[in-house]
Amino acid sequence: MKSSTPYRFLFAGGGTGGHLYPAIAVADEIKRLKPESEILFVGTKSKIEGRVVPKLGYGFKSIWIKGFARKFNMENLLFPVKLLVSLVQSLFISFRFKPRVAIGSGGYVAGPAIWGASVLGAKVILMESNSYPGVTTRLLERYADEVNISFEDSKKYLRRPDKIKLTGNPVRSELGSSTKEESKKSFGLDENKFTILVLGGSLGAASINNSVAECVEELENKSLQIIWQTGKNYYHSYKNINLDSVKILDFIEDMNKAYSACDLLVARAGATTIAELTVLGIPSILIPSPHVAENHQYYNAKSLADNNAAVLIKDSDVKSLLKDKILEVVVDKNLLNSLSENAKRISKPDAANVIAKSAINFAMTV
Numbered sequence: 001m002k003s004s005t006p007y008r009f010l011f012a013g014g015g016t017g018g019h020l021y022p023a024i025a026v027a028d029e030i031k032r033l034k035p036e037s038e039i040l041f042v043g044t045k046s047k048i049e050g051r052v053v054p055k056l057g058y059g060f061k062s063i064w065i066k067g068f069a070r071k072f073n074m075e076n077l078l079f080p081v082k083l084l085v086s087l088v089q090s091l092f093i094s095f096r097f098k099p100r101v102a103i104g105s106g107g108y109v110a111g112p113a114i115w116g117a118s119v120l121g122a123k124v125i126l127m128e129s130n131s132y133p134g135v136t137t138r139l140l141e142r143y144a145d146e147v148n149i150s151f152e153d154s155k156k157y158l159r160r161p162d163k164i165k166l167t168g169n170p171v172r173s174e175l176g177s178s179t180k181e182e183s184k185k186s187f188g189l190d191e192n193k194f195t196i197l198v199l200g201g202s203l204g205a206a207s208i209n210n211s212v213a214e215c216v217e218e219l220e221n222k223s224l225q226i227i228w229q230t231g232k233n234y235y236h237s238y239k240n241i242n243l244d245s246v247k248i249l250d251f252i253e254d255m256n257k258a259y260s261a262c263d264l265l266v267a268r269a270g271a272t273t274i275a276e277l278t279v280l281g282i283p284s285i286l287i288p289s290p291h292v293a294e295n296h297q298y299y300n301a302k303s304l305a306d307n308n309a310a311v312l313i314k315d316s317d318v319k320s321l322l323k324d325k326i327l328e329v330v331v332d333k334n335l336l337n338s339l340s341e342n343a344k345r346i347s348k349p350d351a352a353n354v355i356a357k358s359a360i361n362f363a364m365t366v
Helices: 017-033 048-055 074-097 110-119 135-143 152-157 180-186 206-221 255-261 271-280 293-306 315-331 333-345 351-363
Strands: 008-012 038-043 059-062 101-104 123-128 146-149 164-166 195-198 225-229 246-249 264-267 284-286
Touching (some): 008 017, 008 074, 008 351, 017 038, 017 048, 017 271, 017 351, 038 048, 038 074, 074 110, 101 135, 101 351, 110 123, 110 135, 123 135, 123 351, 146 351, 152 164, 152 293, 180 255, 195 206, 195 255, 206 225, 206 315, 225 255, 255 271, 264 271, 271 333, 284 315
Parallel strands (some): 008 038, 008 101, 038 059, 123 146, 146 164, 195 225, 195 264, 225 246, 264 284
16 A cells, blocks of 8 residues: 655656766655655666665666667667657656655656656656756756756756756765775875875776876876776776786775875766765866767866866866876965865755755645
8 A cells, every 4th residue: 555655756867877876865865854755766777776776775667768879870760669668657657656756867767757757746856967957957947846956057058047946966975974094094005195086987988097097107106196996998908007006996886985085086077076076175187078968077077167176177188188287286285275175165065955855845735
């Protein structure tokens, strides 16, 4: 029998961690505030949400949808069929679950799922983590009761200013819970040495990895130590670099300790990375990926660079500029402090709590 609790929340969003983890942060906060809440995630079985969500104990339903490829391929011919099927599936899921509030965090999967919940009377909250709103957010905006954005710049791309709230991008609650000293020790590093964390995403970034490989020995000779996540696709190419102060990993499970250990971050400019480094006040060099939809990583990084909260290097310039820029930042204590302070200034550490409370309030009004 269906529970009588009014606190029933449907989350939809995924395809990447950047769409999924902010939603999980909000779901966790709803559960903390209202333990009796019922929460269901809708996603695609083959993507990250299909692996992560069930392990966290949340309900999960999959729909048959895949994004429309920017370059033509045969699967694009199936897109209309998949879209129609996913719309029907979404209506059926919401008819059975009866959500009071539907929360979309981006990615193509959010479109049908949030639409279906809206048709059946759910209040709609959207979470847009990128500076330039994704196509799903722009399409769903007409159904939204509230649109939560992470960057002030996003406002000019949206049509409903009365629905917009600048809340920031929710981050995991455990961030910042480890000390710098114990975190460096956990990686087998000297707790007193300046530490650089290099991230290129879970699969890796060729341009960043190649550039780091060319200068890593010189950086170590400058008494710097490095935690280098190569990504699973590139680990085999670099795992045999044998330097005492360089820890080469294919993937970092405990990002909390990795962030806590580092004094400078070199990374792509995904929305989750941006949210985490600003909350923690980590000085950073950001190298936006040129291969993401609508070039949103560039706009993310530019928003920080315009506020003197990060150093921006275009991917096309990384090979020629990265080493010199690292060395320039490392020796400039005033710049490091400025980047840290400005990043913290624009952070929104309470985003998950703010959005969770809004969702709970909406649940009582349906």
